[in-house]
Amino acid sequence: MITDAPRIVTSRLGHSDSHTLERYLATGGYEGLRAALARPPAEIREEVDKASLLGRGGAGFPAGRKWSMLRPAEITYLVINGDESEPATFKDHLLIERDPHQVIEGTIIAAYALGVAQAFIFCRGEFALGLERLSQAVNEAYAHGALGRNIFGSGWSLDLVIHPGAGAYICGEETALLESLEGKRGFPRIKPPYFPAAIGLYGAPTVVNNIETMSNLPWIVRNGGAAFAALGQGSSTGTRLFALSGRVERPGWYELEMSKTTFADLIMDPSLGGGVKDGHDLKAFIPGGVSAPWFGPEHLSLGLDQDAVAKQGSMLGSGSVVVMDDTTCAVRAAWRITRFFYRESCGQCTPCREGSGWLEKILRRIEEGAGREADLDLLMDACDNIAPGVSWPPQQTTICVLGPSIPSSIASGIRMFRDEFLLHVKEGGCPMRDAR
């Protein structure tokens, strides 16, 4: 069902100058911050808790819970994850480029609520325009009195630093991000310690949150956590920004009320995805980014709901939905996704470093016509050695979850389209070669 829920994070995007301070101030900008500063930090934390705002970075961990885990210490940090580098995920990109002040205001509110005096935004290095606008906005925020000493006369101070990434997807993983921020190699940290909230940046307790998570905060402060929680259903509250791509008529971003809106609405509704491209049939879709197991047409009626999707063995993840139709080759899709992980593995753990490359080579061989029937079992078994059981959520033989994400597309492809894989073997190549 398409609802008339308010646009929470994309309200300004209709304006061509949405990234400017003038437009921001003219549309309620920094009012959330002013309102927040008038209240004690604990009350802000309560509002966020009440909103039941789920993290928008992929893991979907409730922001309020994460904040409550911050170990009290003399020095604590807030780090905002804007490294968005997953294929088909482009919602943070949009928010950074088109409404940087909203990101910054959210960050300041979070810092205030957490009692942090130093925050960082780690922004994907390839976002050239985004970095430019974000930096500009930070400067404007300082000039406007929203950052720096004695913010808006409240007596409270915060510094915010923009840190460009250097081109590695793995630096989106929060502990790799912290390493990178510290000037080290982007290697995810081994657990324990389990949470940056205990030991994070430079060993100090640190909250890491996503760009979109931050973008929700000014609205929540202005309208109250209850108003946010009134949107959506169950644990999936508020709205969420979805990035729709693949074989659809109208790819793009859509902010939709969670849970009540379905995948069918998103993909098929003429006002949203507009249906499968050129009238083709839907073959499968990825509900939450390339790490997520695939869904088939039977899952279209599922709501955009974190728990419902999890129950069906996948995840809403990074909020990117990729549509495959009957012209999409399942082998090729799995291969391309695996190739991405192969190129982006940090290389620390043997199963991920070596497994990703091996799987990629087998898939490519099948796609190129030199596959063997035994390769299917081999693929599944190698996947099992990265993510024992090849189930969702995955178990892992690795340090971070990039490794165990690799089997998602391969196992989905083989389980859903085994015949198609075998046809590749039998016909000595991709049967859809010519259709492309």
Added chain:
Amino acid sequence: MTDTAREQVAPQTIQVTVDGTPVPAVPGELVIEVAERAGVYIPRFCYHPRMEPVGMCRMCLVEVSGPRGFSLQPACYVRVADGQEVRTSSPKAAKAQEGVLEFLLVNHPLDCPVCDKGGECPLQDQALSHGPGESRFVEEKRHWEKPIEIGPLIHLDRERCIQCARCTRFAAEVAGEALIDFAFRGAHIEVAPFPERPFSSYFSGNTVQICPVGALTAAPYRFRSRPWDLEQVETTCVTCSVGCRVAAQSSAGRLVRYLGIDSEPVNQSWLCDKGRFGYEAVHATNRVTRPLVRRAGELVEARWAEALREVAAGVRQSDQRFGPGGIAVLGGARLTNEDAYAWSKLAKSILRTDHVDAQLGDGLPAELVLGLPRATIDDAVHAKALIVLAPDLREELPVLYLRLRKAAATVPVIECSTVPTALSEVAHVRCGYLPGEAQRLAGALVGDGSIEEIPGADPAEIERARAVLSALSGEGSDAAVGDGVVIVLGRPSLAEDARSIAGAAALLQRALPGARFLSVLRRANVHGALDMGLAPGILPGRVGLEAGRQWFEAAWGELPSDRGRDARGILEAAASGELSMLILLGADPIADFPDAALARHALEQVDLLVAVATHRDASNELAHVVLPVAGADERFGSTTNLEGRVTRLAPKVVPPGVAWPAWSVAAELARTLGNDLGCSSIETLSREISRLAPAHRGIDLDQLSAPERRDGIVAPLAETPVTLLGRRDGTSPRPIDPMATPGIFSVEEQGAPLGAGTALPVGGSGRRASSPEGARPPLLALGGLEALGLGGGAPGRLDAYSFRLVLRRALYDHGTLVQASLSLRGLAGQAVLAANPHVLEQLGVQAGDPVRCKSERGAIEVPIAPDASLARNVVVLTANLDDGANALVDAGSPVTDVRLETLA
């Protein structure tokens, strides 16, 4: 774990179950360690017991129970919890391990037949024990150019690398110089040095030792042998006085490799590259293989009998001319304890001379070294505070530097040095001082004297050091002041007279009576040689000449009547014609004595110069008789390290030509003189030392032969109770861990070291020499500054046109050993004079321009190099490079001041 095990309080124990067997454990222990103790081996690659775990390779995955049931966890990273259950070979764990091994082999070149590691390779071994039977990989493997040279001694084959990061972690974590690191990402990750910066570290060989595959290979060993052709003995490195335990390996009668053995109290498996690759000197072409005598001005080969007769004639001639005081013996710091004892006995009881000195004016007075309360390395790394008054330990005692560097993370280190050293980086306080002012600085540190106006010192730093020390004295009122403080004592600069350092030490000891000292004299067995009496006024077992006279005269016969001369005195006497004969025991005073002119003159003046030597060198070039002796890896015996730790040496190869052990040269010379030294074998010598030398009482080769004495025995043994292991926690030494150091075969497997079986039982029939009557003489104790007779020696003022010279040592120099090792000789740096950039500016010279450096003693020409860390009134030269810097030093003066001139 090593640190927790040292705690004196009994640690709380918990119960863990490993594969169904209950095992007691200490909280904080790693699952992999606990399992190992229970006899369960968990496969591993990245884990190394001497480095922090990182859990990267994932080879050690096991099922561990937790609040949410069993999960796969890396055993090398997870710490045990009470009631925890561990399954190391359940179907799930076994599949995960097999999976990781298969993944590791996916891109592995499997060129085992041409790989140095083949046959001793953890990857081969674990592929067999924990891997899948066959490979399912049919794709193209990753390719790289192989191998590449990443440093002067190290080659890297990236195709064989399994990215375990042992090498990179060693460089950063242990050596403290991250000269290699990972580059690139994922499957393309590779170990690499930084552009334009080779992996030239004094410790680079350790990375080869711990690499679990054949990715890193050492240039000197590459393709020299196959593991199954190697023979091995366990012995001690005799390159410096740290005395690292090593496995010396040979193939076809030639030494080919040294591997560090994990001796908990000493080297903890590490070696420096000089020690590791210095074995090449054993097979060098400049070895002395036959006796040489001078005939018509030339040294020609002779038979032993002829050469010894020539020496004996010299002895008689000297006796006629001068009486017993006409002979002097210099050197001996590279001998074994037994050699040193035999020569000491020969010199003092048969030649009846006390002009004996194992040091070459480059160390510290023997009374000081032997008389101060001694510390072990473990004492130092667990001290409450460390005061370091020493040269750059990375250049002189590299593995001690590693241990102290690590300790600096938890122990406050106060460094007193004339110029910054490698340790300065981690020292809590660095008190600089102008050479010659060590004694005043020490006084200021302990509140004896003003902290103002000590040349070259910063009062603020002294204040900080005092704060560290006074924070300690508040603790425990009944403890002696300075209890728990360890003072690392050496000679910071060869151009600063030892008296200043001795004075400083005496002051520190008086102010901090509870403090202990770790002597950092450099030559391998210098402490053993001093212990055996190769010093003026000293008898074996750390006994003074007068205190021990009665005891030793009863055993040895008449001793010299007076205290003899030290090295400088000997050389001065020789130079002025007061000595007839000089015996060099493996010493090269022309290269090593700080005053080269004096040394050369002295050697030229004596009637008979005898050199007992392993290699030809500048000094024995002048000798009348050269006697060839067995060197490192060719001898039985024992050696004593800087802690006083006695360990057993074992020969691996036979000496070249007709070289003898040095002790039998002494015995035969005695016989030629119509005397009997009373020692017919190394065992009888060893037992005589144990019986007569008070500090070595109860320590002999029989005791040292047992494999569980790998760590040696620290002399003197405590009266009661006797802990023969020399380990505080009383645990037995670590077993050889083939996964930590592939390639060492365990001693258990080898059987006891060579020769062990020939020894007589402890306290057995070794009573051939009579045991003296009366009380054993007391060990030397330092009475204080005055007792040393050392006071004074204050330097003059440095005039405005002069610079005070600091003469340091470098690990790689033009010394005999380095130059005889093909792989090391090229690593000696170029001689430069380092000075503050301001000095270059004043002189109007550029970096690299030659300057003339002139002292009262001599002058040299040397390129100048800017070094902003130096004060403007000092210049630094390095001893024993090709510039002859020791020609500048005046051994008689407290300091050496020099002037600089341009050569335009």
